[in-house]
Amino acid sequence: RKEVEQDPGPFNVPEGATVAFNCTYSNSASQSFFWYRQDCRKEPKLLMSVYSSGNEDGRFTAQLNRASQYISLLIRDSKLSDSATYLCVVDTGGYQKVTFGTGTKLQVIP
């Protein structure tokens, strides 16, 4: 089993739709979880951290399910500008070493 797994997509959704991505991780001792966004040919940028109780930032909601070892990202009222690849990131060792998922591609269609 891969350390971090994501559905590569693409997810093609119309503007205004709600879309959710899941990401599973294998290390039950992981403590830090993040979602990054990466635009084509650009660097990954932090979208949000994921906290145990779940957290929200505007149209974005992140959840953590430790029992089933997955995190999720929900995007409400999708915008064209949300089109990007979303990377799930999980810590896997000391010194803030992390493992990146290969990403889920989202395409928001007019």
Place this chain on the structure above:
Amino acid sequence: DVKVTQSSRYLVKRTGEKVFLECVQDMDHENMFWYRQDPGLGLRLIYFSYDVKMKEKGDIPEGYSVSREKKERFSLILESASTNQTSMYLCASSTPKSNQPQHFGDGTRLSIL
């Protein structure tokens, strides 16, 4: 805002050359990382450093070395470049505090001919 600066956005080198990629961060971060990103494989850790002059191998260190002489600067060295090292190289930094994310530079798109 954290600023991580990589020396080149695009670089073209020849097989067998020694290649230096430079990364500088301005946030006094202890941890610095070098990744490469290839289609379908995601980001893979090459080397990281948690302090000046300290370095640790990541998942794919073969063919690479690193140098961290100053806290703000972390260099990646391709000892003898090969075509399979053509890739996007990304530098990141972070603090050692828990639950702190890594911050990335713009990336260097390196082509080895």
